[in-house]
Amino acid sequence: MAKTRDPQYHRLVKKLINTERSQVLKSLLNSLSPNEVSGILLHLNLKHQLAILDLLEQEQVPLVLKELQDSSTVLEEIVGQFSSDKLTDIVEGMKQDDAADLVSILDESQVDAVMENLPAKSREELTTLLQYDEESAGGLMTPHVVSIVKDETVGEAVKDIQGYIKRQGFQMFYTAYVVDEHRHLIGTVTVTELLLADRRAKIGNLMNFDVVAVDEDLDQEEVVRIAKEYDLVVVPVIDKHLKLIGRITIDDLVDVMEEEYYEDIGHIAGTGAEEVTEPSVLRASRDRLPWLVLGLLGGFLTAIVMNSYENAILRIPEVAYFIPLIAAIGGSIGIQSSSIVVRGLATGAIQTTDLLVRLWKELRVGFLNGVVCAALLVLMTLYLTEDLQMAITTGLALVVVVCFAAAVGSSVPILLKRLNIDPALAVGPFITTTNDIFGIAIYLAITFSAPFQSFSI
Amino acid sequence: MAKTRDPQYHRLVKKLINTERSQVLKSLLNSLSPNEVSGILLHLNLKHQLAILDLLEQEQVPLVLKELQDSSTVLEEIVGQFSSDKLTDIVEGMKQDDAADLVSILDESQVDAVMENLPAKSREELTTLLQYDEESAGGLMTPHVVSIVKDETVGEAVKDIQGYIKRQGFQMFYTAYVVDEHRHLIGTVTVTELLLADRRAKIGNLMNFDVVAVDEDLDQEEVVRIAKEYDLVVVPVIDKHLKLIGRITIDDLVDVMEEEYYEDIGHIAGTGAEEVTEPSVLRASRDRLPWLVLGLLGGFLTAIVMNSYENAILRIPEVAYFIPLIAAIGGSIGIQSSSIVVRGLATGAIQTTDLLVRLWKELRVGFLNGVVCAALLVLMTLYLTEDLQMAITTGLALVVVVCFAAAVGSSVPILLKRLNIDPALAVGPFITTTNDIFGIAIYLAITFSAPFQSFSI
CATH class of the missing domain: 3.10.580.10 (CBS-domain)
Incomplete structure (x- = not known):
């Protein structure tokens, strides 16, 4: 009757591997769906992964490997251990489009060996599919159509x-x-x-x-x-x-949708293409590090900007206290605008020709929220410094920073898209870092500029 | 033959409305797909939306309104203007599950009027569907099944x-x-x-x-x-x-997928449930403001924290220069960990019982990246302050902040999920704000603590 998925299977499987109960394991594995087996594989190391695949019925293996296609490093490691005969059997057991995806991650000598072993007709179809860009309709399709x-x-x-x-x-x-x-x-x-x-x-x-x-x-x-x-x-x-x-x-389209959404989320969060179940700490570090180094460089630039205001800050240290706040609000507004634009560009709701329309809209939204935040900030500054003029200057600076952030956040993704660069790349760490640097520079420049300096005298 | 979607239609339509070419407009509209017409509606104001709907063939209207279901405020405004006869016709022209979704956004008097006008059988089916939670299988299903x-x-x-x-x-x-x-x-x-x-x-x-x-x-x-x-x-x-x-x-499942992913992206970016094409600036502001106010309060707390270190900062102002950097790196690591966990919880790759496993993994990834960033930070601090001990202290503080951020980022979503609260709510603004406050507090506490104070003498 109705089945439900049991997420606890992989614990049981680990226990069975460790206690070497391979007969029990075999009958358990072969009663699971390919998706469930692939889920278990993601929680194991290579040696255990290969042991599990050996225990599966022959016709199950291609189905399980297909499900692993979203975890390409894991899949690469596994198929790297297979003989060309075994690979050929697997390729023959797959739908043509899935087989093409699998072959495309093999190394050259493996591809040659597999192709040689395949019957002429399959080889021909596969060769045709392999010519397409993996991310094009041709790369997704199966040539079998009624x-x-x-x-x-x-x-x-x-x-x-x-x-x-x-x-x-x-x-x-x-x-x-x-x-x-x-x-x-x-x-x-x-x-x-x-x-x-x-x-x-x-x-x-x-x-x-x-x-x-x-x-x-x-x-x-x-x-x-x-x-x-x-x-x-x-x-x-x-x-x-x-x-x-x-x-x-x-099913292939749903996979593409997932891939694209996860890519977007990854860019916003600065985790890149990293996969949830990727077992290696080193690989996860590598995927995330570039975004952190970007943040680090941005932080260095803000330190230099602040350093150039050293004397001013020593005179009025309260100004420095609001720097994390200015950076946070500017960054948030920037990321809000840019993620709305990225999402809109992806779904087609926003066109690259909409630059000015979008800029105007985001500026108004940003300005409105900036004014509300600035009003609160004025009260906070008053509470902390008891200096009305400083409070007003800080609030004013926030509004300017916020408008700058909204402008950058909404226009950068559209400009990138026009240049044929994936706009999702620009959101997240890139937008927040840019806003940190310029936001803080703008804030310090306004607060310490001549017209607002009377409070410090 | 093969159709492709023309995103420029809505410009043409606006022009036709403005020049009152309603015959041309009518034939154009009725040659478009419901999805295209709904896309156009999202770019217009209420008066023009109603004019367009009047020009459509009667059987087109329910299909177009169905496509608007993701933009609930727009849809609510439109159907609020309809007579109950017109609404009844529309409800009758829809699939039962879509009709139930539409009826659920009507106000009470409209629902009563529509229900009264419907034939007994449809009314009964609709009443059954309306009893289900909109986000349950019953709320998604149509009762018509072969x-x-x-x-x-x-x-x-x-x-x-x-x-x-x-x-x-x-x-x-x-x-x-x-x-x-x-x-x-x-x-x-x-x-x-x-x-x-x-x-x-x-x-x-x-x-x-x-x-x-x-x-x-x-x-x-x-x-x-x-x-x-x-x-x-x-x-x-x-x-x-x-x-x-x-x-x-x-098609309903794909809609759910989209909804859930957009919700996740919205939480990470702090735009909430806001829709891309939502025409009102006020509504967009309202959706985004709570996250900004949260950031503002966080910023206020960091200002208070820094204020309590006033004398120390006046002695070594360089310490303050690295505060935006510490906040940015801590925030980034936190958001990376939490979005990986939220994504994993959503797909089932991470279970709520995995708390310690996940915490340990994210701590290792965070520590590794923290050490790399800290090494760079030591060099940056040396360059800016020419003070080796301060450079080492700053680097050390960063590693601690990063481990804290990884721990918060990975465990908060899992804990929330255990409490049956949507973990996606915790990512984004909430995690970054928490990390800002505690990260800066940790950094200042370590840098100005007794064992590291020799450099300031």
Whole structure:
């Protein structure tokens, strides 16, 4: 009946490995879903990972490795230990698009050996898929796609499909693609419609002429957007001559969505592409370190900026107390604006031509919040320094810093996108660091500038 | 042929509204997809939104409003202007699960009027759906689900389905659910299998006994996880008696995924639930302000902390120069740890029982990166102050701050999750603010503590 996932399995498995109960382990493993097994593998070291894979039924191995595709370092380590015969078996047991993904992480000698062992037809299909950019529609698709012809009857189409399945093996499909004699995609019929139609009806009379298809070179992010826009479960892929060459299924699209979102979250948090379950501390450090060094350099620059105000700060040390606050608020406003823009650019809700519109909007939002924060800051400063003029200057400086932060946060991602650089890279550590440096410089410059200096006399 | 989305449409539409070319506008609008029209609406004010909706074909309106469901304030404003007759028509034109979502945002008098106008059967179904928590499987499902009986032949099952479609209208479906005489879900047959099977074959011989179903009360995040785990395009929903009561389709699951990810990004960036295309500056300000005020209060506390070290800072002002740096690095490490943990908790890769494991891992990663950063900081401090002992003290303090930040960042989300509070709420502004206050306090305490004070003499 209804299954639910048991997250505690991997503890049990570890115990079974440690107590060398391999028969129990074997029957347990083979009763789990590939996803569950891959989840367990992520919690083990290489030696135990290989032991587990040895205990699996042969047809389970490709499915489990497919699930590991999001954890590329783990997968690379594992397949690096496999013989070319074993790899060939695995590649043959996978869907073509997954096989291409797996082959693309092998080293050259392994690829050559696997390719040599494969039957000619699979080798040819795989070679074609490997030519596509991994992040394009071509790289996501499987070349196995059910197509039927306009002039057939439903009965003939069903026979066609049965013949196709005899040749290629059974695959779930939801939509049959209608092609003309040159394999141009001209329409679709859903399986539901085929099932319910009279077997003598002509496909041409059943089919929907409105087909949404994507070009083989289209970026995967765009493919996801189109699938979502038209609520597609399968997206057909066409080549430059509008011929049907493959299909992308929703499970691959969901994987892409996840990947992209995690990338965005990683950029905002400064963890880069790091994976949750990555077992190595060293690798996690390496992924996160660049962002920290960036923060460190930014911090060094702020120290230099503050150093240049040494005498002023010694005269009025209270000014320095508000520096962490100014940096925090400026950084927060910057990150708020930029993450809204990055999200909008990713979903298409914001266009790169919207620069001024967006800048204006974010400036107003930033200004409004800046004024509220400044009012509170004036009270806080008064409480701490009992100096009205200083309180007003600090509040004023905050508003300027906030507007600067909103401007940087909203325009940098759009400008980067125009330059074809992933705007998600700019958010997070980069935006906060920039705002720290300039925010503090602006704050000190305003607070210690001549017109506001009377309070220090 | 292949359509691609034109993001420039909304400019054209605005122009057409402004020049009052309503005939051109009408034919343009009705050639667009509901998603495109909803995208345009988000860029307009209420008056223009209503004008556009008036120009749409009647059957387009429910589809367009469904697409607006993610922008609830916009949708609320629009439907607030509708008569109850118009609302009833719209509700009747929607899938039941979407209709329930729409009805749930109406005000009480509108709900009563709509319910009164609806035919008895729809009213009953809608009332049932409205009882579920919006974020549960029951709240996501549609009660329209194709079920067939084990003892039928394929031919009889197809007739059943045709009869069902005659009563309920045509719906795409990919899987037929096999039930026993009490409507208990006992198996599945895919449409592909039905299509290709002999019409005289028994359903019982075709069906897969392994069914994954979810309980009506299951949280939507869990539903998404199960669908992903088993690569399901449709998830059947069962009640407490294991009876089949509805189905959830992948488009709704994809919407949930998006919602959850955007929520996470919003929490990390401190933009809350704010939507990209939300037209009102005031609302955007309101969504972001709480996080800024939190930062402000944190900043105030750091100012008080620094104030208590006034004399020490006046003696060695260089110490103050590194405060923004310490705050930035501590905040970054904290946010890196916490976002990795939040992501892991959301995907199930990290369990709440993993607290110590995770803490230990994040402490090691944080310590490693802290040591590298501290080494650089020692050099920076030396360059700026030419005081070796101060440089070493600063570096040492950074390592302590970093370990503290890693500990807070990794354990707070897990502890919150144990208390059944959404851990995503804790990341972002909350974690950085906490780290600012304590990080600076730790830094000042260490730097100005007795054993390290020789350099100031």
